[in-house]
Amino acid sequence: MNERIPTEGPASAREARLRAQLLSGLAGRAADYEQFLREMSAHLRAFLRRRLARHPDDVEDLVQETLLALHNQRHTYDPAQPLTAWAQAIARYKLVDWLRRRGGRQDVALDLDDGYELLLAVDDEAAEARRDLGLLLARLPDGQRRPIQLTKLEGLSVSEASAAIGMSESAIKVAVHRGLKALARLIREEP
């Protein structure tokens, strides 16, 4: 399957750059990782918008859900594997899952999924999301919400957050991870 991944042209340069950013992020460098997520969201938007032509108002929600999925599942990326294959499989999975939750696969151009095209198109025009993830975050239990708030919204380091709320550093990391997984579940359980 990998031979269908473009080996030259703009997509392959993007593949190399985004892959380097992701690997840097997995090693803990926030700036590269944020750049990865931002660029990826533009590719996801283009990818999903093409497939949800009849649901334009839902595209941004699904972009965000997929971005969260890329983050929560980032430990499953194998550096020996093309980034495009990994990210597109997640995007496609989240798209199909979203459709199933809405009770049908009609109206959607899933047949566009022959090749690895995720990185070919860019769409920077973020629409307003219909669902506010901030509100969903607020519904998490305190033990998860506080660590996320301190480290991810207020920008405290893990050790500062640990001192602030009296949890061990590893407990903070676990709580952040579980909290974001719980956030993904809350999204899926929404009506």
Next chain:
Amino acid sequence: MKTDELARLLARGPIAVPPGAVARRQALALGAGGLAAFGLMLGLLGVNPDLRAATGLAGFWTKVLFAAALCGAGTLAMARLARPGASLGGAPAGIALALVLMASLAAAQWLAAEPEARRALVFGSTWAACPWWIALLSAPLGTALTWAMRGLAPTRLRLAGTAVGFLAGATAALVYCLHCPEMAAPFVALWYVMGIALPTVVGTLLGPRLLRW
């Protein structure tokens, strides 16, 4: 929340992931589930009292090697299916090869045996219990491996369930080797494979329901 804000939120705080996270999680589940299956085998069945003598027999090692090969291929299949966009690699070919070799050996033994000895080669004295015990021993393994898979990212849920059930069954068969008194290849080719097939079918049926994320 805007998408750019989400990207910033996700990128801050603890983001580093140690390499090998997938393998570690799978090994942990396989170890814990395998230990539980071993405990079940000890408690309910006991180790084969003739095990020491059995380890001198080619039939014993054939059986162990067969189960171990299926475990290896199942581990690879599960690891691949836990990663979005990864191909299955050599796992299906490995499983098929082990099955074909075992079936060929079974056929050879059966053909070489005197007609009146053939029944014993196929049925031994424990055929009616063997698949069920393997299926029972696979239960804690299946539970642990499902936990592991739920923390990874399978995108082909039915196939991922198949791999989890198959690996649970193959590992349970390996544990069951320590109790099982049968040494004939036709017995193993039939009843062990049936014991592994049971959890494989259960995994295939439950995958789409249990492994969603």
